[in-house]
Amino acid sequence: xxxxxxxxxxxxxxxxxxxxxxxxxxxxxxxxxxxxxxxxxxxxxxxxxxxxxxxxxxxxxxxxxxxxxxxxxxxxxxxxxxxxxxxxxxxxxxxxxxxxxxxxxxxxxxxxxxxxxxxxxxxxxxxxxxxxxxxxxxxxxxxxxxxxxxxxxxxxxxxxxxxxxxxxxxxxxxxxxxxxxxxxxxxxxxxxxxxxxxxxxxxxxxxxxxxxxxxxxxxxxxxxxxxxxxxxxxxxxxxxxxxxxxxxxxxxxxxxxxxxxx
Numbered sequence: 001x002x003x004x005x006x007x008x009x010x011x012x013x014x015x016x017x018x019x020x021x022x023x024x025x026x027x028x029x030x031x032x033x034x035x036x037x038x039x040x041x042x043x044x045x046x047x048x049x050x051x052x053x054x055x056x057x058x059x060x061x062x063x064x065x066x067x068x069x070x071x072x073x074x075x076x077x078x079x080x081x082x083x084x085x086x087x088x089x090x091x092x093x094x095x096x097x098x099x100x101x102x103x104x105x106x107x108x109x110x111x112x113x114x115x116x117x118x119x120x121x122x123x124x125x126x127x128x129x130x131x132x133x134x135x136x137x138x139x140x141x142x143x144x145x146x147x148x149x150x151x152x153x154x155x156x157x158x159x160x161x162x163x164x165x166x167x168x169x170x171x172x173x174x175x176x177x178x179x180x181x182x183x184x185x186x187x188x189x190x191x192x193x194x195x196x197x198x199x200x201x202x203x204x205x206x207x208x209x210x211x212x213x214x215x216x217x218x219x220x221x222x223x224x225x226x227x228x229x230x231x232x233x234x235x236x237x238x239x240x241x242x243x244x245x246x247x248x249x250x251x252x253x254x255x256x257x258x259x260x261x262x
Contacts, residue, residue, distance in 0.1 A: 005064075006031050006163055006195050007052060012061030014047055021047050023219045025061070029163075029212075034189045034196045036210040036226075038203050039240075043217040045199045046084065046167055052197075053081055053165065066162075080156035080164040080194075082149075084171065097143070097151050098136045101126055104155035126158040127151075129192060130184060145172030146181060157188070163195045164188065170202060178202065182209050215240060 007029035014022040021044045037045050050056040063070040102123045130150040170178050186209045188194050213229040215222035221240045
């Protein structure tokens with residue numbers, strides 16, 4: 001593994017009972033990259049994230065994190081994670097945006113230790129990074145789905161990780177707000193230097209933001225730069241997805257509100 005790669009997956013296989021979900025997966029995530037992982041439903045995208053995070057153990061293959069074999073890796077604060085289940089957060093829970101984000105520091109302080117004034121600047125920085133400072137004292141249950149997702153991302157980055165892994169973060173985000181949501185992720189990548197790995201269905205939208213794309217359908221069908229991915233022909237995507245997929249190509253001028261996959 002080179003020093004420039006923060007994640008490296010080699011020859012990973014994973015099964016649920018007798019069903020093969022991941023077959024000989026090879027993947028590298030360079031430092032500073034914004035990687036979009038795309039593929040049809042049931043293609044193993046979420047499973048791959050869980051293998052990388054050590055939540056699932058592959059049948060074969062290895063995962064290396066920051067140059068260290070995963071089984072020996074201890075510095076998990078360097079990796080932030082927002083799961084699909086973040087949307088299932090009990091929004092009736094009486095907690096403010098500030099309190100939810102501050103709870104991301106409990107790894108350092110202990111679950112029931114008070115964050116105190118020392119941690120406040122760190123919490124406020126994370127909230128500002130996702131443009132939610134105007135809602136800092138608002139109850140989490142009063143926010144829209146998209147706003148809640150921003151809060152969960154702030155919670156994931158409050159401990160200042162080097163890598164942020166997101167599993168379909170736009171689920172529950174209004175269609176008209178999806179583009180601004182990706183703009184925010186783009187800023188986290190470029191302004192804060194956080195390496196991003198994002199599972200998504202929004203192929204056409206993300207190619208204007210990501211630096212790399214991985215196409216997964218149990219095996220890896222494409223892994224390379226976003227520019228190279230835009231050269232993939234529609235017929236190849238149709239074979240990959242198993243149904244017609246039309247990716248609307250674009251120039252990179254950040255005005256892509258009508259792009260996507262049909």
